[in-house]
Amino acid sequence: MSDRAKELERAIFNWYLEGDNAAPEPIFNVIADGYEYDLQMIVPIETSDEMIKMMGDDGKYFIPLFTSKDEVDKGEPTSTINQPIKVLFDALENWIDCLGFMINPWGQKLVLEKSTVQMLKSYERRAHISIIRGSVLEPHVSAIVNAANNSLLGGGGVDGAIHRAAGPELLAECRTLNGCETGAAKSTKAYNITTADDIIHTVGPVYSGKPTDRVQLSSCYTSSLDESFENGNDSVAFPCISTGVYGYPLDEAAHVALTSIANWLDDHYGILKNVYICCFRDEEYEAYMRLIKG
Ligand code: ADP
8 A cells, every 4th residue: 555545544544533523624635635646546447246236326426446455355356456546536527427436435435526526636735633532542643642751661651551552662662762851752663553653752741830841841742743754754643741640731731732733834834734632531632622612
């Protein structure tokens, strides 16, 4: 699977993960980028019985497209070819009875009607920030951020969960990094964590009530995003840094996180398309909702 197709599969997964009211922008960002930069889709060249069932009685139909061989194999066996999404999107206007595309019809499917395809051809990409409930280990992304401690050798909370999921090779790589200063960030591979390619380890401040807390917390977000840029990550998932054992008040932490990420994105147009802020505890999610709605 090409990286762009993988990124599309990830964005669709996260859209389902978020459930009702999930914003479509993360998916649109990946498709619009792929329209410009050669996103290859897998197209079946035989019409299986399952596909015929997808067709309407009036002869109108959706064309099935797949992001990976695994997605193809969820249905009846079929031969396939690869096609750039640009070629498919541009040809759609000429296929009168075709209603659009159905991406991954046998799995987490995404329906793109003709009007949506038309809109996506000139869609203005803007990196999107999603606030989601749950662990940073749930969304599928290029990189997850770990709220680590200065040693980078593992700890409690999300740090422990990430080390357990990644396995002992992560600890071995972390040993080579010589720790990390508060507010800085360092990257490793994700090892046994299949939901991401890289891990960006950052160290949040232990809350003290001093003005430096805010500066250091902001720096965790921007340093992590700088790392993601270096790594070439398309999407990044953050936990709420310092709001667990390190005791940072939730409302202020949410404000610092959101403004730091938004400012960074304004200054860095390009590779990074989607940011997910993961709220493991309900209170963290509620703090973000207060901030956004207030
Ligand atoms: P910190 O020391 O930076 O406060 P914590 O790990 O205590 O780090 O908390 C950071 C974030 O990770 C918070 O959003 C917290 O709710 C979340 N978190 C805590 N434990 C887990 C876990 N087991 N899995 C996923 N996220 C967790």
